Structure formats: structure tokens, C-alpha cells
Amino acid sequence: MSYRIGLVGKPSVGKSTFFNAATMNDVPEGAYPFTTIDPSVGEAYVRVQCAAPEFDETCTPNTGYCDDGVRFVPTKIVDVAGLIPGAHEGNGLGNQFLTDLNETDVLVHVVDFSGKTDIEGEPTEDHDPREDIDFLETELDQWYLDVLEKGIERYRSGHVTEDDDVEEELAEQMSAFRTNEDEIKLLIRRVGVGFDPDEWDDDDKLELAREIRKETKPLVIAANKMDMPEAQANWDEITEDPEYDHLTFVPASAHAEKALKSADEGGAVDYRPGDGEFEIVADVSDEQEAGLEQIREFLDDFGSTGVQDALEAALFDVLGVTPVFPGGANGLGNERGEVLPDCYLLPPDSTAEDFAYSLHSDIGEGFLHAIDCRSNRQRGADYELDDRDVLEVVTTN
Numbered sequence: 001m002s003y004r005i006g007l008v009g010k011p012s013v014g015k016s017t018f019f020n021a022a023t024m025n026d027v028p029e030g031a032y033p034f035t036t037i038d039p040s041v042g043e044a045y046v047r048v049q050c051a052a053p054e055f056d057e058t059c060t061p062n063t064g065y066c067d068d069g070v071r072f073v074p075t076k077i078v079d080v081a082g083l084i085p086g087a088h089e090g091n092g093l094g095n096q097f098l099t100d101l102n103e104t105d106v107l108v109h110v111v112d113f114s115g116k117t118d119i120e121g122e123p124t125e126d127h128d129p130r131e132d133i134d135f136l137e138t139e140l141d142q143w144y145l146d147v148l149e150k151g152i153e154r155y156r157s158g159h160v161t162e163d164d165d166v167e168e169e170l171a172e173q174m175s176a177f178r179t180n181e182d183e184i185k186l187l188i189r190r191v192g193v194g195f196d197p198d199e200w201d202d203d204d205k206l207e208l209a210r211e212i213r214k215e216t217k218p219l220v221i222a223a224n225k226m227d228m229p230e231a232q233a234n235w236d237e238i239t240e241d242p243e244y245d246h247l248t249f250v251p252a253s254a255h256a257e258k259a260l261k262s263a264d265e266g267g268a269v270d271y272r273p274g275d276g277e278f279e280i281v282a283d284v285s286d287e288q289e290a291g292l293e294q295i296r297e298f299l300d301d302f303g304s305t306g307v308q309d310a311l312e313a314a315l316f317d318v319l320g321v322t323p324v325f326p327g328g329a330n331g332l333g334n335e336r337g338e339v340l341p342d343c344y345l346l347p348p349d350s351t352a353e354d355f356a357y358s359l360h361s362d363i364g365e366g367f368l369h370a371i372d373c374r375s376n377r378q379r380g381a382d383y384e385l386d387d388r389d390v391l392e393v394v395t396t397n
Contacts, residue, residue: 003321003345004076005044005314006104010083010132011121013112014224018254019079021307024261040079045072046312047274048323051390052340054374059340067272073323073343075315078104083136085119098143102176106218106314109136110254113223113231113238129234133221133244137210140217145209147174152197152205166195177216187211218318219247222310226251227298248313252306256295260305263292274308276300320348322385324355327373327392346385353381356393366397 007022009015023042045064050071052059064072082097101107115127119135151173155166167188171181188195191211193204200208223238225231239249260278264271269292271278276299280292299305315321325340344358357364370379373390385391 002076003106003315003319004041004078004104005311006101006107007077007079007110008083008101008107008136009110010117010119010135012117012123013110013121013132014254015110016079017258018108018110018222018224018252018307018310019077021254021258021261021305022077022311024258024265042077042079043074044077044311045273045308046075046315046345047071047308048073048343049388050340051325051388057339060338061343062338062341064343070272071343072273073345075311075345077311080104083139085135085139089142101140101217104217106220106319108220108222108310108314109133110222110224110252112225113234113251114225114228115230115234116225116228126230129223130238130241130244133238133247137213137219140213141206141210144174144177144213145206147177148205148209148212152200155197166197174212177212179212179216183215184212187215214246218314220310220314220318221247221249222252222254222306223249224252224254226302226306227253227256227294248318250306250310250313251302252310253295253298253302254305254307256298257305257307259291259295263288274304274312276303315345321345322348322350322387322389324350324385325388325390326355326359327371327390340390350385351381352379352383352385352391352393355385355391356395359393362397363393363395366395368394368396370394 007015007019019040019042022044048071050059050066050069052066053069059066059071061071064074066072078100080097080100111129111132113129115129116123116125118124118127119131148170151170154173155169167185168181171179171184174184188208191204191208193200193208223231223235226235235251238244257273260269260271261273263269268280268282268284268288269278270281278296280289284292322345324344324346326342326344344355346355346358352370353364353367355370356367367381369381370383371377371392371394372379373392379391
């Protein structure tokens with residue numbers, strides 16, 4: 001399946017710079033509200049260790065590319081505009097903001113950890129980034145609460161039969177969030193509010209809405225502008241705060257990533273996205289060299305610019321996506337002589353049969369078994385996929 005990472009954040013925090021750094025698209029950047037007015041969809045990449053070298057082969061990707069054994073697998077990234085106070089009530093671009101968010105699988109919230117932009121994106125000093133983190137979560141929770149309450153009202157109004165359970169009705173009402181009856185039932189039990197909505201008070205409903213949101217729209221915090229000393233002080237304080245244990249934080253400098261990619265494209269440096277080092281390979285001005293050395297110090301401190309890490313944390317750590325390579329009759333290749341031309345990103349707990357269906361519905365319908373190209377062992381329909389499996393699917397179709 002094709003995953004979509006939603007990029008969110010208040011104005012002027014570097015969200016468009018982050019998007020451009022991830023995709024190298026030319027989205028306008030600026031330190032003023034609504035620089036990005038329409039949702040921009042670009043192609044970014046996540047890194048997967050290529051399986052081809054294990055077989056003494058060189059892969060030939062159909063999409064993305066491979067660089068010295070590191071496969072860059074395409075994914076979609078959506079730069080969503082309109083996060084302002086009251087977005088869930090339709091303020092600003094609120095309605096479009098929520099619609100665009102709903103088309104994404106996971107969110108990367110770009111936060112200015114330097115504290116130099118206030119809650120509306122205006123220049124300031126000593127702003128607490130926790131306000132921004134809380135602000136987005138509150139907007140999302142209220143959005144979910146509005147939909148949840150409509151489901152409760154529908155349940156109470158007699159639009160359902162006596163045999164219908166509340167979790168069934170809520171799952172129907174909240175189906176746009178890609179949830180289901182079993183998940184809603186599990187979350188009601190986790191919150192411990194019981195299954196009679198008449199006994200739920202306002203706090204119960206908000207807590208349930210929040211749990212559904214956390215399950216269906218998980219968040220990664222890209223702590224941007226970490227090259228500033230104020231941001232590093234905020235990082236230590238916020239990441240040690242137990243109130244935020246449910247979130248994944250990634251230190252980042254979108255500016256540094258974009259600068260390195262631009263320098264690499266211009267032939268000034270040799271840089272692979274996500275790496276913790278680069279090499280200057282051409283003559284550069286003293287000013288350029290000083291800027292690059294500042295970036296090098298950042299990489300030494302944090303291991304990378306954080307842009308790649310944030311995207312990969314969203315897919316692999318938070319969503320638990322599993323990369324799988326389709327093998328061929330000779331182990332890796334296909335009838336066209338391509339070697340590992342594809343790498344599929346599949347949901348957690350996917351099976352060999354699910355993988356077959358992801359290749360093509362006809363292949364899934366005729367699924368007999370899969371063959372593990374590393375061990376030559378046969379894998380049945382219920383075999384749970386492992387990270388970086390290389391599987392040949394045997395099918396009647």
C-alpha cells in the first residue's frame with residue numbers, strides 16, 4: 001500500500017523548508033502565516049537496507065533508487081496548511097485542514113524548538129514549544145470528539161436496532177478515521193468507561209476520543225531548529241517530561257538537510273540523505289565552507305539532520321510498517337532480468353497471502369504458497385512477514 005505522511009505545524013516553524021528538504025520540491029517558504037495555502041503532495045523516501053548484496057547481486061529498482069546497499073523507497077508526504085486555533089471549528093482553513101489530514105496515515109508535527117515563534121507563528125522570544133505540541137493534540141482531540149458525539153447521538157436517537165452495540169455504531173460513524181468495531185471495543189475497554197454511553201460524562205468522552213485519535217492518527221514530533229542553543233535547552237526539558245512519553249521526538253534541522261542536498265546536487269559536497277557525515281568535493285567560498293562546517297558540527301552532535309529520521313520514525317517505529325522484497329523464480333530476478341525491482345511497504349502483522357494481494361488481486365486469489373528466497377523454505381498463507389523478507393509467490397494465476 002502507499003503510505004501518506006502528513007506534515008503539520010503552525011506558520012513559520014520551518015514546515016515548508018522541511019517539506020522541501022524531504023522532497024526537494026519548490027514549495028514557497030517564508031516567515032509569515034499561510035505560506036502554504038494548498039496541500040502539497042510530494043515524493044519522499046525512506047531507507048531500507050537492500051537485500052541484493054546478501055545474494056551478491058546488484059538491484060535494479062523500478063521506483064526509488066539504491067545507493068551503496070541502501071534502498072530509498074518512495075512514500076508520499078503531504079504538506080498540510082491551516083493549523084490555527086479553532087481549526088476543528090472551521091476557523092481559517094480548518095475544514096480543508098481536517099479533510100487533508102484525514103487522507104494521511106501518520107503525522108509529523110514540525111515544532112520550532114527554539115521558541116522564537118508564538119502560537120500563531122509570529123516572532124517572539126522564550127515561547128514554550130510544549131504549547132505547540134499541546135495545541136495540535138487539542139485540536140485533533142476536539143475534532144475526534146465532535147465525530148464521536150455524533151455517533152453517540154445516532155446511537156441514542158433510535159437509528160440503530162436493539163441488537164446493535166455502541167462500538168458498532170461508533171465504528172461506523174468514525175470509519176473515515178480507518179478504525180473498526182474491534183478497535184473501538186478495545187479502546188473503550190482500555191479507557192474503562194463501560195459500554196453504556198448514557199453513563200459517560202464529558203471527561204469520559206474526551207478521553208475516549210483522545211485514545212481513538214492516538215491509535216488512528218499517531219504523531220512524531222520533528223523538533224526543528226535544533227541548531228540553536230535555545231532549542232537544545234528546550235529539548236532536554238521537554239523530552240524528559242513524562243507528559244510526553246506517548247510521543248516520538250526526533251531532533252532536526254530542516255535548513256541543514258536542504259542545504260546539504262542543494263550542495264550535493266550542485267557538486268560541492270558528496271552527501272547521502274540521512275547520513276551523519278558528508279565530504280566537501282569542490283572548491284567553495286570561505287562563507288560556504290563556514291556554513292558547511294556548522295552543519296558538520298550539528299551532524300556530529302545529533303547523528304543526522306533528522307529529516308530522514310523523522311519520516312522513518314513515522315513509518316517504521318510508529319506505524320510498524322514492514323518492508324518486503326518480491327523475489328523471482330531464480331531467487332531475486334523476474335522474467336525481464338530485473339533484480340529486486342520493487343520494495344513493498346506493508347502494514348504490521350501482514351501475512352504472505354496479504355503480500356500476494358498487494359502484488360495483484362489475481363495473484364492473491366490464486367495464492368498457493370510463498371518461498372523464502374534466503375532459506376528456500378516454503379511459507380504458507382498465514383506466515384507473518386518479517387522485516388526485509390525476500391519472497392517468491394507461487395500462484396495459480
